[in-house]
Each structure stands twice: as structure tokens, then as C-alpha cells.
Amino acid sequence: MLDYSALAAVGAVIREGSFERAAHALGITASAVSQRVRGLEERLGSVLIVRGQPCVPTDMGRALCAHLDRVRLLEDDLAPALALTGAVSPLTLKVAVNADSLATWFPQAAAAFGRGAGILLDLALDDEAHTADRLRSGEVLAAVTADPEPVQGCRTILLGALPYVSCASPDFMARHFVGGVNRDTLMRAPHMQFDRRDAWQARWASEAHGVELAAPTHWIPSTHAFLDLCIAGLAWGLHPAPLAEPHLAAGRLTELPPGLRIDVKLYWTVARLHARALETLTRAVCATAAEWLDN
Amino acid sequence: MLDYSALAAVGAVIREGSFERAAHALGITASAVSQRVRGLEERLGSVLIVRGQPCVPTDMGRALCAHLDRVRLLEDDLAPALALTGAVSPLTLKVAVNADSLATWFPQAAAAFGRGAGILLDLALDDEAHTADRLRSGEVLAAVTADPEPVQGCRTILLGALPYVSCASPDFMARHFVGGVNRDTLMRAPHMQFDRRDAWQARWASEAHGVELAAPTHWIPSTHAFLDLCIAGLAWGLHPAPLAEPHLAAGRLTELPPGLRIDVKLYWTVARLHARALETLTRAVCATAAEWLDN
Known part of the structure; x- marks a missing residue:
């Protein structure tokens, strides 16, 4: 089994961009973060983070963070049964959005979802040339895109034009x-x-x-x-x-x-992963799209 | 002397992202563009363009394009004397702008400059971590930034807060x-x-x-x-x-x-290059900033 507390430290450094900010977010010291990251790197025999400003993941670091995000997403579904809701830190979903959607209808969907679900959003501007790769690798879990190409491991829903x-x-x-x-x-x-x-x-x-x-x-x-x-x-x-x-x-x-x-057709491409948070987000996106887009 | 018609072909491929679109922009065939680029690469003994979607410059390609931009800028000052105004293709100035300026006051400066000068703008969103490098290499000729660090070869003007x-x-x-x-x-x-x-x-x-x-x-x-x-x-x-x-x-x-x-102080960092187009743009930026920003 992977060392998930060390992996969480790697994820926080990638998300926050530095060891100091990761320490702050995790409520531990920067040297504790550094120790966990280095320990995991030694056990795996691979560098996971390229130290710099900002810190960025290596390919293996990126793959592990994508895995961590999926584990967290599935764990979130257990929280009510385990009565952990108050204790666990809120889940963050990483979603790519094309600029014109983010400038028009997407904020309404994001707000409807974010206010209700208590889940945080990490939006990335869609770069069509890379969104499919980022979906495939799990770096983002869903994307609004004008590109209808199917992506392995994802389903694609036509949102409208x-x-x-x-x-x-x-x-x-x-x-x-x-x-x-x-x-x-x-x-x-x-x-x-x-x-x-x-x-x-x-x-x-x-x-x-x-x-x-x-x-x-x-x-x-x-x-x-x-x-x-x-x-x-x-x-x-x-x-x-x-x-x-x-x-x-x-x-x-x-x-x-x-x-x-x-008319520019827009699609919602989302990881095939049975998790409540993704389903709630998909419903919010489809409902708002139905209001704003032509069918 | 460099082969400027070949270099213009390299510049067009980088700007447009493909040989086909560069050919279209230059009004020649894609095979003529390809021949010019390959010829220059052979004479220099270096690859200048990484072929792909989009085509991107190598380090040497980037340095040559930055040089080409500066030559064009200086050439533009000659146009009235040579009575070339109608014949030369319009100059494009590449400028980096931070997102909040582009969302507030910068469009007014850009429109005032662009309508009057007959010069085209290629705006890039400022990525503070890279703007200084891009200014130093000449990839952009000026930048609106919240970063007061001096950049070699540029002067920095405080615009206001x-x-x-x-x-x-x-x-x-x-x-x-x-x-x-x-x-x-x-x-x-x-x-x-x-x-x-x-x-x-x-x-x-x-x-x-x-x-x-x-x-x-x-x-x-x-x-x-x-x-x-x-x-x-x-x-x-x-x-x-x-x-x-x-x-x-x-x-x-x-x-x-x-x-x-x-209050976030904003700066205009601009290449030290005595060219009318840059001076006109600097005047438009400073005038609009004086209207919008606190001094």
C-alpha cells in the first residue's frame, strides 16, 4: 500500500506550488513536508517534484497526484457513513473550462455546485491541445471543451451550442x-x-x-x-x-x-468514475448548459 | 547579412503556428515557406522551428524572431521617408499584460494606440514568473506587470496603483x-x-x-x-x-x-529601443493609466 500521508504532502506541494505554502495548508512544518516527500521519493526510487518556483511534478509525481485525487473523490463518498464530514479537509475537483464558457454560463454552474456540495473547485483554462492529455492522465477530472474527440476513460456529453x-x-x-x-x-x-x-x-x-x-x-x-x-x-x-x-x-x-x-458545440468530458461529487457537478453543468445553450 | 526574407518566413510560422497559415499570411505557397525556413536552417546549421501543432521556435529561432521584431520596429520608422506606407505589411507589437489590467484599463490604451497608429497588437497574458525572461530575450517588447524588478535592456515606469x-x-x-x-x-x-x-x-x-x-x-x-x-x-x-x-x-x-x-502598484517595462511605435504605445499606456490608476 502507498504511504498516503506522504502522498498527500506531495499533492499539497504541487497544488500550492511551494513546500512552505503546503506546510501552511496541511498545518505542519515545512521540514515535516520535506521529510515526507523525500521519504516517498526514496522508497519509490524516483523524483516526484521538481523543486523550483513554483514546484512542479515530474511525470511520476503527476500520475501519483492524479491517483490521489481519485482516491480522495471515492473517499468523499464514504465520509457520511464514517461520520467524518467535519474532520476531513474539503475535496478539490480540478476541471478545465474553455475561456468563452468561463466568461458566460459556467460560473452559474460552478456556483450552484460549489455552494451546495461543500466541494472546492480548481478551474484551469482549457488549452484544447492539452486538455485531452490532462483528462487521460487524470490531472483534470472533467472538462468543458469544443473538442468532441472521445478521451479514453471518460464519457463525453453534448451540452448544446x-x-x-x-x-x-x-x-x-x-x-x-x-x-x-x-x-x-x-x-x-x-x-x-x-x-x-x-x-x-x-x-x-x-x-x-x-x-x-x-x-x-x-x-x-x-x-x-x-x-x-x-x-x-x-x-x-x-x-x-x-x-x-x-x-x-x-x-x-x-x-x-x-x-x-x-454555432459552436460544447461538450462535457468527465472521468468514468462512480463518485457522488462528479455526478453532482455533471448535473449542475448540464442543468445550467440547458438554460444557456441552444439544443 | 541575414537572409531577411527567409527570417520573415520563420517569424510567420512562429506567429501563425503552422506552415500553411504562414503561407496564407505571406501570400506564397506552403512549399515556398518550407523551402525558405529549411534553407536558413541549413545555412545556420541549426533547427529554428520544432515542427508540430502548433509549430514552436527553438531557442535560436526565438532569438532570431526577437531580432526580426526589432528590425521591423526600426524599419517602420523609415516607412514615411521611403513612402512605403501602403506597401509594407503592418507591424505587430507583442506585449505582455497582467490579467487584471487587461480586464480593466488596458483595452482603452490598446484601442487608442491601435486605432491611431495602424499597428497591430499581439497581447500575451502576463505570467510574472516568465515575463522578465520574455522581455530580456526580446520575445515581448513591453509588459504591464506588478513586478518592479528591473529587467536588463528595458526601462521601467511606475504607472500608478x-x-x-x-x-x-x-x-x-x-x-x-x-x-x-x-x-x-x-x-x-x-x-x-x-x-x-x-x-x-x-x-x-x-x-x-x-x-x-x-x-x-x-x-x-x-x-x-x-x-x-x-x-x-x-x-x-x-x-x-x-x-x-x-x-x-x-x-x-x-x-x-x-x-x-x-493598492497594487503597476509598472510599464519597455525595451530601450528608440522606435516611434514603442514611444506612441508608451504614451497611450501612461495616459490611460493616469486616468484609471491612483498616483
Whole structure:
């Protein structure tokens, strides 16, 4: 059997980023944390933590932390039977979320879940290129993603579609699209991209105007800054409809003709692990998604 | 002399993340891009790009791209004299910004600069642990940061202080602080942290109540989600005052007694490079900061 008290020390150092903060969180001294971690490393014959600022896990350290998270999740289901509720430290669930969901509907689901369940959330911004790996390794237990690829050991639930609307400020329209939105003006007007994977502006230009978009690009890696900079007239771009609509209604944004909206399907990919906390979270996520997303 | 047309191809692959998108951006074929990159790699005897999804630079590739950015920046100052303005592709400035600035005052500076200068912005979210390295290597040309450490080759300008206010929803106050905000309730009430470096909640608890905070923690890596989840009653946390104030006024948030605000000083660290574009950006950043931040 693994030494779980030593493993808990490893988990705390990874979660908190340093031996000192881990000691503080566990209510023991930093030298006790260090001793437990080193002891486990010696018994396993492997380094588990790369000491640094912050401390990060080695591959084996990451695998052990993922295992620890699962053991804790299953243990949490026993707590009521063992009448341990007051004594055990609260469970933390690590979940990856794509930025646009975190900027729109996900906080409602997280709050509904977190307030009721007494379980803590450790949210990570989805990096689609790595989320599948992080799910597979158990580093995160669930993810909201636009990527429908099945992940081994997980089930994937379609949550619905988030509609995206193509917008610019009225002042930007007057400066760049006075002759209309067409191939010619679209190739010159600056647009925004969230990151290198953000192909929605290009897809919109292709579907709405048959244009293969190669225009000046601003790179803005934040959903709200994307919106703020569009309203400020820097560039045009696609925004989640729930964020754009109040600004469209108030005249701060104008929808680019022909008013084509693009639906982005969102999925909930969750570890196949029979644990109450994951089921409660899945229910909260599905219920909130049903309110916000198109089906 | 370096082969700048080949180097521009390397830069485009790094910026766009793939040979195909770089080809599209440069208006040449992917095989022409590939040939230029390979040719330069052979002449230099070094791999410059790690082929993958996305393509990323090697250390030497990164150094060459940083050099290319600086050459472009200086070249941009020549454009009016050479009457090249219409012909050259627009310049892109890569700037790191901390999340709370990007969520509050920075978009106004970015829009003022971007609309006037015809220069594109490539914003990166500040990761304090790496921003100094990225400035030193020239990967970013400037940064908004809370870190006052001088960086070699850069000058640092104090922009002012962003005040932070400690808040919870009225419903959260009733559930967790009905007996008052004190040592005892602060140790049990769940709070939020943005990431592992976010020590502001702990500092507030220490300064306001002499408490060494070790309470249940939700990890929420987005400024707006941090605020949304506080309003939804998940946890208490510190928010930039410009974001929290409308919600305090509307009664959606309550300030935790004793109403102690924490000032976070922000700095503009910018490459020592005499180039018009950087000076214009610095002026826009300083002017907007003077409007928004406390001096």
C-alpha cells in the first residue's frame, strides 16, 4: 500500500506550488513536508517534484497526484457513513473550462455546485491541445471543451451550442466598411483572434462572404478584452451571443451583414468514475448548459 | 547579412503556428515557406522551428524572431521617408499584460494606440514568473506587470496603483460571516485565489485581521469569472475596485469589514529601443493609466 500521508504532502506541494505554502495548508512544518516527500521519493526510487518556483511534478509525481485525487473523490463518498464530514479537509475537483464558457454560463454552474456540495473547485483554462492529455492522465477530472474527440476513460456529453455573432463598433463600421462588408473591405479591415487556434473569424468570412481571410490581425487572449476592444473600435471579431447582445441592443456594437451566426458545440468530458461529487457537478453543468445553450 | 526574407518566413510560422497559415499570411505557397525556413536552417546549421501543432521556435529561432521584431520596429520608422506606407505589411507589437489590467484599463490604451497608429497588437497574458525572461530575450517588447524588478535592456515606469477591494455577496455574508468577519470565520469561509501566485487574499486577511489565512480555496484563473463567482456566492475574494464598484453600489456585493483596500502598484517595462511605435504605445499606456490608476 502507498504511504498516503506522504502522498498527500506531495499533492499539497504541487497544488500550492511551494513546500512552505503546503506546510501552511496541511498545518505542519515545512521540514515535516520535506521529510515526507523525500521519504516517498526514496522508497519509490524516483523524483516526484521538481523543486523550483513554483514546484512542479515530474511525470511520476503527476500520475501519483492524479491517483490521489481519485482516491480522495471515492473517499468523499464514504465520509457520511464514517461520520467524518467535519474532520476531513474539503475535496478539490480540478476541471478545465474553455475561456468563452468561463466568461458566460459556467460560473452559474460552478456556483450552484460549489455552494451546495461543500466541494472546492480548481478551474484551469482549457488549452484544447492539452486538455485531452490532462483528462487521460487524470490531472483534470472533467472538462468543458469544443473538442468532441472521445478521451479514453471518460464519457463525453453534448451540452448544446453557443452561438457566435460577428460584430464591430459603429465607428469601426464607418471607418472600414463604409462601402459594405465584402471581399475587398474584409481583406483590409483589422480583425481579432483569441489565439492561434481561433479559426472562427476565418470561418465566418468564408461562410458569409466566400472570403479566405488574410487581413491584419490583433491577438487578444481574453474573452472580455476581446469584447472591450471591439467596442472600443480596434477591430471586428466574433463574440459569444450572450456577451454581445446587450451591446448590440445598446448600439455599442453592430452585427456585420449578413447576420450569419456560427454555432459552436460544447461538450462535457468527465472521468468514468462512480463518485457522488462528479455526478453532482455533471448535473449542475448540464442543468445550467440547458438554460444557456441552444439544443 | 541575414537572409531577411527567409527570417520573415520563420517569424510567420512562429506567429501563425503552422506552415500553411504562414503561407496564407505571406501570400506564397506552403512549399515556398518550407523551402525558405529549411534553407536558413541549413545555412545556420541549426533547427529554428520544432515542427508540430502548433509549430514552436527553438531557442535560436526565438532569438532570431526577437531580432526580426526589432528590425521591423526600426524599419517602420523609415516607412514615411521611403513612402512605403501602403506597401509594407503592418507591424505587430507583442506585449505582455497582467490579467487584471487587461480586464480593466488596458483595452482603452490598446484601442487608442491601435486605432491611431495602424499597428497591430499581439497581447500575451502576463505570467510574472516568465515575463522578465520574455522581455530580456526580446520575445515581448513591453509588459504591464506588478513586478518592479528591473529587467536588463528595458526601462521601467511606475504607472500608478490599482486599488483592490475585499468582497462577498450579501448571501455569502449571511451564510459565513453572520458572527462578523474575524479570525474564526475567516479560517472557515471559502475564499478564491486567481492562481498560485495570488497572495492578495492572504495579505488582506493578515493586514485587516491579523490572520494567517488557511481556509478552503477555490482556484479561478480569470478576472471576470472571479467576480462572477463572488457575486454568485461561491466565495469571498479581492477584486480590482473599478470592476467591483458598480456591483457594490447595486448591492450585489458587500465590502468585507473593516473596508481595508490594498493598492497594487503597476509598472510599464519597455525595451530601450528608440522606435516611434514603442514611444506612441508608451504614451497611450501612461495616459490611460493616469486616468484609471491612483498616483
